Amino acid sequence: MIEFEYSELTPSERALQAEVREFLDRVLPPGSYHPALGFQAEKDPEFSRKLGAQGYLGMSLPKQYGGHERSAVDRFVVTEELLRRGAPVGHHWVADRQSGPVIAKFGTEAQKQRFIPGIAAGELSFCIGMSEPDSGSDLASVATKATRDGDGWVLEGRKIWTTFAHLNDWAIVLCRSTPVAELTDKRQGMSQFIVDLTSPGLTATPIPFIDGTSDFCEVELDHVFVPDELVLGSIGQGWAQNTSELAYERGGPDRWLSSYTLLAELLRLHEQQPLPDRIADVLGEALANYWVLHSLSLSVARSIDSGGAPAVESSLVKEMGTRFEQDVVTAVNAVVDEAPNMADTSTFSRLLISATLTNPSFTIRGGTNEVLRSVAAKGLQPSGGKR
Amino acid sequence: MSAFAADELVAETVDRLLLDLCSPDVVEHAEAEGWVPDLWHAFSESGFPWVSLPDTAGGSGGTLGDAAAILHAIGRYAAPVPVAETGMLAGWLLAGAGLAIPGGPATVAVGLSLEGARLVGDATVAWAARSERIVALVQDGATWKVASVPASAVSITRGANLAGEPRDLVRFEVASGAFDLAAAADGVDADALLQRGALSRVVMSAGALRAMTQITVDYTNERKQFGKTIAGFQAVQQFLVNTAQCSVRVNMAAERATRALAAGEPGITIAAAKVLTDAAVAEGTRAAHQAHGAMGVTREYPLHQLSRRLWAWRHEYGTASMWRRRLGTAAHRAGAEGLFQLVTG
Ligand SMILES: Cc1cc2nc3c(=O)[nH]c(=O)nc-3n(C[C@H](O)[C@H](O)[C@H](O)COP(=O)(O)OP(=O)(O)OC[C@H]3O[C@@H](n4cnc5c(N)ncnc54)[C@H](O)[C@@H]3O)c2cc1C
Numbered sequence: 124m125i126e127f128e129y130s131e132l133t134p135s136e137r138a139l140q141a142e143v144r145e146f147l148d149r150v151l152p153p154g155s156y157h158p159a160l161g162f163q164a165e166k167d168p169e170f171s172r173k174l175g176a177q178g179y180l181g182m183s184l185p186k187q188y189g190g191h192e193r194s195a196v197d198r199f200v201v202t203e204e205l206l207r208r209g210a211p212v213g214h215h216w217v218a219d220r221q222s223g224p225v226i227a228k229f230g231t232e233a234q235k236q237r238f239i240p241g242i243a244a245g246e247l248s249f250c251i252g253m254s255e256p257d258s259g260s261d262l263a264s265v266a267t268k269a270t271r272d273g274d275g276w277v278l279e280g281r282k283i284w285t286t287f288a289h290l291n292d293w294a295i296v297l298c299r300s301t302p303v304a305e306l307t308d309k310r311q312g313m314s315q316f317i318v319d320l321t322s323p324g325l326t327a328t329p330i331p332f333i334d335g336t337s338d339f340c341e342v343e344l345d346h347v348f349v350p351d352e353l354v355l356g357s358i359g360q361g362w363a364q365n366t367s368e369l370a371y372e373r374g375g376p377d378r379w380l381s382s383y384t385l386l387a388e389l390l391r392l393h394e395q396q397p398l399p400d401r402i403a404d405v406l407g408e409a410l411a412n413y414w415v416l417h418s419l420s421l422s423v424a425r426s427i428d429s430g431g432a433p434a435v436e437s438s439l440v441k442e443m444g445t446r447f448e449q450d451v452v453t454a455v456n457a458v459v460d461e462a463p464n465m466a467d468t469s470t471f472s473r474l475l476i477s478a479t480l481t482n483p484s485f486t487i488r489g490g491t492n493e494v495l496r497s498v499a500a501k502g503l504q505p506s507g508g509k510r
Numbered sequence: 511m512s513a514f515a516a517d518e519l520v521a522e523t524v525d526r527l528l529l530d531l532c533s534p535d536v537v538e539h540a541e542a543e544g545w546v547p548d549l550w551h552a553f554s555e556s557g558f559p560w561v562s563l564p565d566t567a568g569g570s571g572g573t574l575g576d577a578a579a580i581l582h583a584i585g586r587y588a589a590p591v592p593v594a595e596t597g598m599l600a601g602w603l604l605a606g607a608g609l610a611i612p613g614g615p616a617t618v619a620v621g622l623s624l625e626g627a628r629l630v631g632d633a634t635v636a637w638a639a640r641s642e643r644i645v646a647l648v649q650d651g652a653t654w655k656v657a658s659v660p661a662s663a664v665s666i667t668r669g670a671n672l673a674g675e676p677r678d679l680v681r682f683e684v685a686s687g688a689f690d691l692a693a694a695a696d697g698v699d700a701d702a703l704l705q706r707g708a709l710s711r712v713v714m715s716a717g718a719l720r721a722m723t724q725i726t727v728d729y730t731n732e733r734k735q736f737g738k739t740i741a742g743f744q745a746v747q748q749f750l751v752n753t754a755q756c757s758v759r760v761n762m763a764a765e766r767a768t769r770a771l772a773a774g775e776p777g778i779t780i781a782a783a784k785v786l787t788d789a790a791v792a793e794g795t796r797a798a799h800q801a802h803g804a805m806g807v808t809r810e811y812p813l814h815q816l817s818r819r820l821w822a823w824r825h826e827y828g829t830a831s832m833w834r835r836r837l838g839t840a841a842h843r844a845g846a847e848g849l850f851q852l853v854t855g
Contacts (some may be wrong), residue, residue, distance in 0.1 A: 127758055129513065129765045132854075140854070153847070207850045383850075391846035403838025410837045411763075411785040413853040414778070418762045443755045493744070500747035503723070503754055505731045510586040510721040 125435055125502045129418070130425040136200055143204045146177055151210055158209025158388075158470060160478055161381030161448075163338075166290060167211035171245030174205075180219045181243025184227050188239035199424040203376045203417070209384035209474075213287065213338075218242045221371040222249035222295055226317075229356030229364050234317065238293075252296035252318065252342065253365065254284045260494050262297070263310045263362060267344060269298040275350040276300070278316065281343055288327035288340035294318045296344075297365050300358055313361030317353040324348075334480040372489045374423040374437025379416040379444030381485055382451040385478045388471040389455055405454045412447050416440070435502030438495040445485040445492065452482045513761075514713075514768050516579030520561065520572065524580050527552055528587040534812035540590035541674035545640055550591055550615065559596040560611065567605035569597070574772040578713045578764070585717025588815040590675060592617060592637035594710035600645040602706065606695030607656035614642040619680060620703065622646045622657070627686030629657050636826075638678035639666050646682075647694060647703050654694040663688045671822035673815070705780045707827035709767055712783045715823050716764035719757040719794050722816045726753050726798045729805070740801075749801035756794030760787050770855070778840050778852055781833040788830030791820040 132140065150173055159165060174180050182198040184190025202220075205212050223242040226234055241247035258264045267280025278298055288294060294317075301312030320327060324347040329337035356364045386409050393402055419440050426433045456479060463476045486492045512518050531549050540546045553559055562577035563569020577598050584593055592615045600616035617638055622631035629646065638644055638661060646657045659682065667679040727750055730741035740746045763783035770779040795817045799806040806813045824830065844852050 125754055125758065127762055129762065129769070131769075203850075203854070207853075387846045387849055390841060390849060393842065394845050398838065398842040400835065403835050403842065404831070405838070406841040407781075407785060407834035407837030407839075408789075410778070410841050410849070410852060411782040411834070414782045414855075415759050415763045415766075415786055417853050418766050419758065422762070439751065439755055439758065442751065443759070496748050496751045497744065499751045499754070500741075503727045503747075503750045505728045506724045508728065510724055 125439060125499075127419055127422040127436060128426065130196075130422050132196070132200065132421070136196055139197055140200045140204065143179065143201050146179075147204055147208060147210065151208060156209075156211060158384040158474065159211060159213075160209065160384060160474065160481065161206050162212055162216050162377045163381065163481065163484075164209065164213040164216070165211040166213040166248070166287065168214045168246070168248075170211050171215040173245070174215065175243060175245030180215055180245050181223050181239060184223050184239050184243055185235070188227075188235050189243040190223075190227070190239060191243070195424040195427040196421065199376065199421060203380070206376055206380040207383050207387075214248050215242075215245045217251055217286070217291075218247055218249040219245075220375070220377075221251070221368050222293070224371050225295065225315075225364065225368045226355065228367065229315075229360075231352070233352055234355070238317070247293065248287065248291040250285050250288050250291045250294035250320070252282045252285055252288075252294040254282065256281055256283050256341075260491055262365070263313070265297055265299055265313065267296065267298045269300040269314055269316065269349075272348065275348055276314075276316065276354065278318065278344045278347040278349060281341065283341050284330070284339045285327065285342045286339045288320060288342045289329050291320055294320055294342070295355060295368070297361055300361070310362040312359060313365070314358045315355040315361045315364050316349045317355050318344075318347065318349055319353075322347045322349075332481070333483075334477050369490065370432070370434055370437060373441040373495070374420060374433065376417070376420050378441040378489075379413070379420065379447055381445075381448040382455075382478050382482070383413070385455055385471075385474040386451055388474055389458075392471055401458050405458055408454065409451050412450075416444055416447065420444075435499055438490075438498040439502075441489070442492050442495040442499060448485045449482045452478045512579070514575040514578040514582070514765055515573065515772075516575045517572065520558075520576045521579040521583070523556065524558060524583045527556065527558075528583055528589055532587040532589045534588075534815060537588045537590060537812070537815050538809070544668075544676055546590055549589065553591050553593060554614075559591075559593045559615070560601055561597060563597055563601045563605045563611065567608075568611040569601060569605060574598075575768060578709075578768040581710055581713040582717040582720075582764070585714035585719075585819070586721040588673075588718065588721075588812075588819055592640065594707075594714065595636050595641070598710050599703070599707060600641075600643065603645050603647060603656045603694065603698065603703070604643075604658060606698050607692040609656060609658050609690050609692050612642040615640050616643040616645055617641040618703070618707070619644050619646045619682070620700065622648055622682055624648050624650055624655070624657075629659065629682050629684040629689055631682050633680050633682070634669065634677050635680045636678075637676045638664075638680050639668060639676060644680065647698070647700060649700075654699050655691055656694050656698075657684075657689050657691050659684055659689040671825075673818040673822045675819070675822065704827055705771070705776055708784045708833070709764075709771060709780050711823040711826050712760065712767060712780070712787050713764045715787045715791065715820055716757070716761045718816045718820050718823075719753075719760050719790060722794060722798050722813065722820075723750070723753045723757045725813060725816075726750060726801050730801050733803075733805075746801055749797040752797040753794050753801070756790035756797070760790045763787070766855075777855065778837055779855075781836045781840070784828060784833040785830050785837060788824050791824050795820055 300314040557570035561572040595617040619633040767779040
């Protein structure tokens with residue numbers, strides 16, 4: 124049965140939380156930036172560098188490479204604070220959340236020395252190179268081909284929805300290195316490569332997003348050479364490595380805080396006046412859900428720290444957390460008297476418009492809810508009559 | 511640490527007791543008869559109804575977490591015993607006021623008043639006809655007082671909630687001298703009682719939702735259609751995951767709220783837990799029933815013992831809409847910058 128062990132922040136984790144709050148109040152006072160919707164946030168390399176200097180990035184990574192060897196719960200505390208403020212985390216987000224940890228786990232000594240310091244400093248930015256035009260949920264069907272060539276590999280194919288590929292430094296790209304025809308299981312014969320986004324033959328073209336922004340890209344890999352020293356982990360082990368990378372993507376506060384800033388702004392609009400019942404109801408319902416999702420997400424982080432592999436639990440949280448994020452957008456829209464107008468640039472209006480237009484993506488990015496339910500269902504097994 | 515920070519031994523013993531004595535047949539029988547003497551006797555022998563009340567006041571000792579672990583088990587097995595009423599509610603009022611805790615079941619009544627020295631009013635009271643004492647919290651001027659009334663001193667009309675658990679209609683016209691009256695403990699007022707009552711329902715619901723998830727998983731792994739177990743269908747897996755999510759949310763909420771109350775700082779926790787329970791009951795029972803097909807809606811299969819209780823308990827100790835509005839007001843008081851502090855606590 125699925126178990127979420129109850130957990131609370133320890134005094135030292137509370138102290139970290141207070142420290143992060145104090146730091147962010149100082150470097151990111153309300154009014155000094157445009158709050159984002161969770162991790163769908165602007166790139167602000169300068170802000171990322173400040174976080175890095177403060178020790179808030181690469182928190183779980185080894186100290187010898189510039190990381191901090193802190194716990195998953197410490198990282199949880201920091202990301203919660205960043206996301207609830209809608210901080211501009213876009214530049215370092217993927218590198219800090221997943222690329223750094225997978226390089227620390229599977230990378231060579233040289234790769235760790237080369238990449239981890241920059242990730243922990245908030246300087247290097249990474250992309251996720253998984254999805255392809257014909258491979259979305261069925262990732263094992265990726266067709267981007269890696270072919271042996273001298274002291275390296277040549278990549279040929281097309282990636283899509285690659286967030287910030289036109290601006291970032293690196294991407295971890297999942298490829299097919301042995302043709303499916305030679306295998307018994309298509310999950311074999313896959314490999315991951317660390318690809319320089321300025322490589323000759325690589326073209327990243329932004330794709331317009333539903334709200335008119337353009338952060339995700341189509342990436343064409345036309346005979347892109349990757350030297351052996353940039354193979355991540357083992358050739359042929361790409362599927363297992365990629366699955367472990369996905370685990371970092373799920374279950375965290377980024378999967379339930381995406382519309383928090385919208386709700387907080389709704390509250391701000393009513394701060395100096397009596398609270399209408401219908402607004403109280405929206406705030407109350409949302410508060411109850413944030414309150415419990417915080418505890419569930421904390422429980423997942425604690426389980427990681429004690430050596431668990433809470434893949435099922437993470438999927439369960441992400442699946443309901445993202446639905447809740449959408450419910451908040453629906454609920455706020457239901458109590459707004461004036462139709463959103465694109466000319467209104469107030470923070471609330473900007474967030475409402477963006478959240479309304481982009482919230483369908485909450486339950487798609489990082490694995491669709493349907494796929495997550497299949498993963499979670501594996502954790503629900505018969506009990507033999509025990510209650 | 512075990513759930514609710516409860517004593518492992520207490521949790522295991524109550525689980526074994528219920529496994530032995532509280533089969534679905536027993537629950538069914540209780541509904542017809544209104545009472546299972548053996549089950550109450552076993553609880554009473556082990557002292558479970560009075561867990562969390564101090565030994566010095568005639569309780570069984572132990573923590574609020576221990577009491578919650580017992581209520582959780584009662585929720586899992588749909589056990590027809592007035593344990594929440596006897597200990598966590600009536601017993602708590604009595605012990606705080608220095609009044610005697612009876613040897614048999616006790617229960618609580620709200621909404622009564624003192625007219626002169628008489629206790630008057632009408633109330634729906636859980637398990638009234640089975641209780642030795644009915645305990646009321648009444649206002650006397652500016653102070654709160656606890657009245658302990660022998661059940662024989664009131665007139666009781668039998669009633670029941672949706673799950674067939676006794677919810678009797680009681681008329682109080684009790685003369686002074688026919689009941690005991692003492693000042694309530696510090697901090698005990700109508701709201702404190704409401705919060706405790708709500709927490710008891712949240713914890714029992716958490717147990718019922720967990721059991722409901724498990725029996726739904728079990729059933730869908732046995733039932734075959736189209737040549738395979740229905741748990742193999744993605745559409746059915748969705749119901750399982752949905753039920754599990756409802757259970758997980760309420761269980762986490764129940765535990766966090768129990769610990770907060772035990773630490774004397776309930777804050778928004780019980781309100782949040784009650785709101786979450788209401789939504790989870792609606793969503794979870796819908797998914798579990800759908801996954802069972804017709805089997806779920808017969809009295810011959812035990813799903814209804816859980817779903818009917820969940821539907822009944824959500825009405826007790828404040829509606830979700832009342833608690834939700836309270837939370838909204840708390841959010842307003844905290845303001846946009848302070849809101850997240852309520853989330854993290
Ligand atoms: C904003 C945004 C940013 C993204 N950024 C990146 C990125 O940086 N890098 C990257 O690699 N990818 C990125 N993605 C892509 C994302 O990972 C995919 O969209 C996702 O994995 C789903 O794939 P798909 O869009 O091809 O949908 P499909 O797989 O085609 O799914 C369409 C529908 O079919 C359902 N479906 C498919 N298979 C099954 C099944 N077996 N059972 C039941 N239902 C099924 C899905 O659940 C969905 O409802 C991003 C996506 C978004 C929206």
